[in-house]
Amino acid sequence: MEVFRKVAKEIKYRMDQGNYSFITIQYSELQLMYRTAAQDDSIRLAKSAREGIQEALSDLGVRVFPSIDEAGECVRFFRSGTVLWDIVSSLRYPNSTSDGELKRLIKRIKEDPLVVLIMPPAS
Numbered sequence: 001m002e003v004f005r006k007v008a009k010e011i012k013y014r015m016d017q018g019n020y021s022f023i024t025i026q027y028s029e030l031q032l033m034y035r036t037a038a039q040d041d042s043i044r045l046a047k048s049a050r051e052g053i054q055e056a057l058s059d060l061g062v063r064v065f066p067s068i069d070e071a072g073e074c075v076r077f078f079r080s081g082t083v084l085w086d087i088v089s090s091l092r093y094p095n096s097t098s099d100g101e102l103k104r105l106i107k108r109i110k111e112d113p114l115v116v117l118i119m120p121p122a123s
Contacts (some may be wrong), residue, residue, distance in 0.1 A: 001051055006037035008056035011077055013061065021082040024074050065092065076086070081107060084116045 010033055015023055018070050024051070050068040057064060063078045064071075065088050078085040083105060090102045108114055 003034070003037045004049065004052035004056040005059075006060065007033045007053050007061055007089060010037070012060045013064055015079060021080070021084050022076060022078045024076045026074050027068075027071060030068070030075055063089075064112065082116075087116075 011025065013024070014020075014025075027066070030053075034045050034049060035041055035043055045068075047069065054064050054068055057077065061080045063085055063109045064081050065076055065078060068075055078088060085100070087105050090105065
């Protein structure tokens, strides 16, 4: 839906403006973004809207953790393909290979601590 894409594009725009690998937005601000995009001050951020926004974000290469449904006061958005997202993903989904991946990522951070904040090169 176009409203979901508008919200997702606004979030990605904010990330791009600061060249951020992640940003945190208060839930109330996300609600305001949704109302602005929908041009309806009374509309609520229902479950279907939260899911639609997350799907639109995913299409733009932005991941959400915790999910908007699980978020409390704030929602954190991560650019996929960054070391930081890889760490979050490894911690979220433990499996037989995630320990090795996590060790590799920690070693990489020890070698270059700023790598966590740097965006991946444009493809």
